[in-house]
Amino acid sequence: MIEVIGLTRRFGRSAAVDDLSFTVNPGKITGFLGPNGAGKTTTLRIILGLDRPTTGRATVNGVPYRTLDRPLTHVGALLDASAVQGGRRADQHLQWLARTNGISFRGINGLLETVGLGDAGRRRVGGLSLGMKQRLGVAAALLGDPEVLLLDEPLNGLDPEGIRWMRGLLKSLAAEGRTVLVSSHLMHEMAVTADHLIVIGRGRLLADTEITQFVRPGMSLEDTFMRVIEESAP
Numbered sequence: 001m002i003e004v005i006g007l008t009r010r011f012g013r014s015a016a017v018d019d020l021s022f023t024v025n026p027g028k029i030t031g032f033l034g035p036n037g038a039g040k041t042t043t044l045r046i047i048l049g050l051d052r053p054t055t056g057r058a059t060v061n062g063v064p065y066r067t068l069d070r071p072l073t074h075v076g077a078l079l080d081a082s083a084v085q086g087g088r089r090a091d092q093h094l095q096w097l098a099r100t101n102g103i104s105f106r107g108i109n110g111l112l113e114t115v116g117l118g119d120a121g122r123r124r125v126g127g128l129s130l131g132m133k134q135r136l137g138v139a140a141a142l143l144g145d146p147e148v149l150l151l152d153e154p155l156n157g158l159d160p161e162g163i164r165w166m167r168g169l170l171k172s173l174a175a176e177g178r179t180v181l182v183s184s185h186l187m188h189e190m191a192v193t194a195d196h197l198i199v200i201g202r203g204r205l206l207a208d209t210e211i212t213q214f215v216r217p218g219m220s221l222e223d224t225f226m227r228v229i230e231e232s233a234p
């Protein structure tokens, strides 16, 4: 489970994240929604110990990420799928990650198959398409068989088959009892994937609710989302 408690992150005078608190529970897919610049990536980076909050804190399974022993075995994350050393082969990238994190790499070929890269394992990462890099990023996130998954815009660059595959993967990970937090701007996809929603705007919490409670009668998720954002405008 993930807990964000009174989190604020200022850049200069403006707050990218503003006194944000929420809990992400296991066994369901939680969609993390908000317009461009709402503070989603900043929040995810703080949860992952890549940035420090100005005030407040974030914990994974009750402790700060930085204190986790062999963190990839607890938390798998996909932040920026392009931020991978392009000269390495896809399988070498996963082997390197496994080695540096004390994870067995016997299952790497199976993992590449799972993410649809069975034929691309020996290709250099720099030559992969964006969608293929996203799939590799998902493989990296799953490498340590973690209970918690944080995925920032994992649908970027995926083709229709890839989007459907991701939907099935996220649902099966949640059904296994894992905690799955996924940010996306694709409202139609979130409508059929997420069980729970955390919605933020200008760094503040706008909704933390089951998707069935969030969507207003007679409206789509997209329409409801737009309305909630409009209503939160100063």
Ligand SMILES: Nc1ncnc2c1ncn2[C@@H]1O[C@H](COP(=O)(O)OP(=O)(O)OP(=O)(O)O)[C@@H](O)[C@H]1O
Pocket: 011, 015, 016, 034, 035, 036, 037, 038, 039, 040, 041, 042, 043
């Ligand atoms: N390193 C930084 N320095 C200054 N400002 C930053 C920095 N990182 C983020 N910001 C600002 O913080 C705010 C929140 O950005 P963030 O990337 O967290 O939003 P987001 O919800 O992930 O947006 P998007 O949907 O566009 O990816 C933005 O105004 C952004 O410009």
